[in-house]
Structure formats: C-alpha cells, structure tokens
Amino acid sequence: MIGEEIYSQKLQCGLPVYLLPKKGYKKKFAVYATKYGSIDSEFIVPGEKEPIKVPEGIAHFLEHKLFEEEFGNIFDKFAELGASANAYTNYTNTAYLFSCTDKFEQNLELLIDFVQRPYFTEENVEKEKGIIQQELRMYRDDPNWMVFLNLLKALYKKHPVRNDIGGTIESIQYIDVDTLYKCYNTFYHPENMVLFAVGDFNPEAIFELIKSNFDKREYKPQGEIKRIYPDEPEEINEDIIVQKLSVSEPLINLGFKDRDIGYQGEKLFKKDIMTRILLDILLGRSSDLYRELYEDGLIDDRFHIDFEGQRDYGFCVLGGPTKDPETLHRKILNGLTKYKDSSLNEETFARIKKKKIGNYVKGFNSPEFIASAFISYYFSDIDIMKYIDVLNRITFEDIKSRFDTLIDPAYHSCSIIYPSS
Numbered sequence: 001m002i003g004e005e006i007y008s009q010k011l012q013c014g015l016p017v018y019l020l021p022k023k024g025y026k027k028k029f030a031v032y033a034t035k036y037g038s039i040d041s042e043f044i045v046p047g048e049k050e051p052i053k054v055p056e057g058i059a060h061f062l063e064h065k066l067f068e069e070e071f072g073n074i075f076d077k078f079a080e081l082g083a084s085a086n087a088y089t090n091y092t093n094t095a096y097l098f099s100c101t102d103k104f105e106q107n108l109e110l111l112i113d114f115v116q117r118p119y120f121t122e123e124n125v126e127k128e129k130g131i132i133q134q135e136l137r138m139y140r141d142d143p144n145w146m147v148f149l150n151l152l153k154a155l156y157k158k159h160p161v162r163n164d165i166g167g168t169i170e171s172i173q174y175i176d177v178d179t180l181y182k183c184y185n186t187f188y189h190p191e192n193m194v195l196f197a198v199g200d201f202n203p204e205a206i207f208e209l210i211k212s213n214f215d216k217r218e219y220k221p222q223g224e225i226k227r228i229y230p231d232e233p234e235e236i237n238e239d240i241i242v243q244k245l246s247v248s249e250p251l252i253n254l255g256f257k258d259r260d261i262g263y264q265g266e267k268l269f270k271k272d273i274m275t276r277i278l279l280d281i282l283l284g285r286s287s288d289l290y291r292e293l294y295e296d297g298l299i300d301d302r303f304h305i306d307f308e309g310q311r312d313y314g315f316c317v318l319g320g321p322t323k324d325p326e327t328l329h330r331k332i333l334n335g336l337t338k339y340k341d342s343s344l345n346e347e348t349f350a351r352i353k354k355k356k357i358g359n360y361v362k363g364f365n366s367p368e369f370i371a372s373a374f375i376s377y378y379f380s381d382i383d384i385m386k387y388i389d390v391l392n393r394i395t396f397e398d399i400k401s402r403f404d405t406l407i408d409p410a411y412h413s414c415s416i417i418y419p420s421s
Helices: 058-066 074-080 104-115 122-140 143-155 177-187 203-215 265-283 288-295 325-338 346-363 367-378 384-392 396-406
Strands: 007-010 016-021 028-034 042-044 084-089 094-100 193-199 240-245 251-257 304-309 314-321 412-419
Touching: 007 203, 016 203, 016 367, 028 104, 028 367, 058 084, 058 094, 058 122, 058 177, 074 084, 074 104, 094 104, 094 367, 104 193, 104 203, 122 143, 122 177, 143 240, 143 251, 143 314, 143 412, 193 367, 251 325, 265 288, 265 304, 265 314, 265 346, 265 384, 265 396, 288 325, 325 412, 346 367, 346 384, 346 396, 367 384
Parallel strands: 016 193, 240 412
Antiparallel strands: 007 016, 028 094, 028 193, 084 094, 251 314, 251 412, 304 314
C-alpha cells in the first residue's frame, strides 16, 4: 500500500544497516542507534561472569559525552556541513541523528566517526557532571516531566523504568571514566547497534560508503549482553502521588500498568497497535467520554493519551492540565466503564482502524517519522513495514479482550501536580 522498499545489509562487524530511498525528497535523515537505555543499569559484559551495576543516568551521560571530541564539540562540525544534529536517550535505546539537504555522505561519515570515537578524560567527565546537574534541576522544575515521572514511580515498585532517564544529582557523582568506557565498550559494539538512513540517494553507493568506513575498524565478535532487571510485582506501588510546583493550573496523569508482558516481535507489535486503537476508541477526540469531559470544562485540546510497551514493562498514560484533577480522575475511571459498551462497537473499531492506516501512510511522507518509528520498533524485533498486515489481522474481539487486560482500576495510579501557591 505504501510502495516503499527498505534495503538492508549486515556488515562483517555485525552492524545491521537499513536504507530507505525516497526519490524526489530534498531532506535526508540518518540515525545511528544502540540498544542501550536508562533501564540497562545492571548487566553482564559478554565473556565475563559477574554482573555489574552502574549508576543511574549513565546511558544519558554517555550520550552527552560522545558529542565532545578532543578538538571541541561535534555540533560545530555538523553545522559547518549544513546539517542539523541531535541525540536522545530513552528507557531502551540511545540514538544519534542528523538531517541535511546537501553533503549527506560527509555528514554520514561524521555521524559514524564521532559515535565510534569516545573521548573521556577525568577533567571533561567532571565538567559534564555540572552540566547534567543543571539539566536535572531544570527537569525537576518542569511540571509536565514531573507529573509523568511521579506516575511511573506510583505504578512501579522495582523496575528501573520508574527512575529518571538522566539519573539523579547524587547518582551521576559516581560516574567516572572507567565506568563510562565499560558501558561504551559493552553497548556501542556494532552488533548491538543499527544504522538507518532515508532520503533521495543511491543505496548501493551509501552501503559502500558505510562498509568502507567500518572495514577500517577492527571489531571482534561480541556475543550476548545479559541484561538484568528486577522482578516487578503485578501490583502498583502507590495509588496516587501529589506534588506542588510553580504552575498556573493543576496537571494530572493517569496510568494503567500493563500486566500482559513478556513479548517481542510481532506479538508485541500487535499488542502495541491494539492498545492504541483501544485508547483512541475510549478517549480519542471523537469518543463520548472525551466529549463529556471537554463539555464539562475538565479537559482541553492539551489532553493526551499514549502507550509505552516493551518486553518487560508496559503502561498507558492519559492526562493534561485541568481545573479539577480529582473530578477528572473520578470521571475518567467511571466513564471508562460507563461508555465501554457504547464506545466499544464494531463500527467505531472499523473507523479507527481506517484512521490508523491513514496516519501510517501519511507518516511515510516524513523522513523524521520514518526514522523515529523504525528505531523505536527495531530493537523489539518489530518490522514497521508490516504495520498494515498486523493491523488488518486485529479483530474486534482482540480489542475487547485488550480492554479487560489493561483497563483495570485495581492496577491504575494517578499523579497530580497542584500550584504551589
């Protein structure tokens, strides 16, 4: 249906490379990512026997440090080549990316080179701690981040997804040069990474460029990284967390803890799509519950719904600013039951499915969307090109079943931020 074709090769060093040519597109986009996120704080290095536990926030710290080279900051080099570069760390992966219209090959080599060239010294690591401390303090003052972070702390008792991606001001003090190199050498091996590019280019020429670059480097086979996560109980940690911050209006996030976990690949993909359809039916802008809450003045167009589903954890989150968080909380819980039968019907299900297909096809007009979606699903063994096939196999019975496994008030938590004055 979308008429796109992805070319792929696995290099001798173990790096998978995926290229999506987009004829006629001026913008080109590349992402180089590693399967290493904030939840990977305990692991066994390939070839070793003893697990090591590293400070919270070290994956994010590494992301910061890789942009610093011996000669200065790598952002300046991208700017000289007319590219816009960025990076992000989330719970499960870290990605480095750039977009440009010209000099794509030079920018691509720069991306590969700087990620493969760590430069950590005691002096620059200590300097970075001060920068990240400021960033963490800034996030502590961000009500939208705090209402979300508090929700995860309420939902989870042990799993590291409950921790701030950037760590804490205390935890980053324990990060040193040796630990950074230990994490870098473990998680930045090509076998644990992926390179994806999209734009109007010749895929054969780009493959050759990437292959030539990596052939100059000496990588030995790495083997499996054993990641260690604590056993998370099904039960939530707390019913509600309330905090006061300097905000003009209250904020609320409501979440349901997903207990149907343990999947990878297509099974996880199907659950992800089912959940997004379900949430759209229940609380999308055309739903009865959304309309009731909107007409009552409890929500506005900043109200959002989302789902995060990984192999070891999953949750949905919904919320936004409101004049009355307690009433909104109560009305959402009651409304999910009240409107279950009227909203969950085959006609609405068919309409939302068509909407999802439309959004997916439309997304392929955006190189950023394609790259972001590819990376976010790739490390879960999910092929985004199978989206429509998987979606078409989802039945109305699947959606009703998903409601029963996810929307259970006994496994929900609430986070509220009130104005401090």
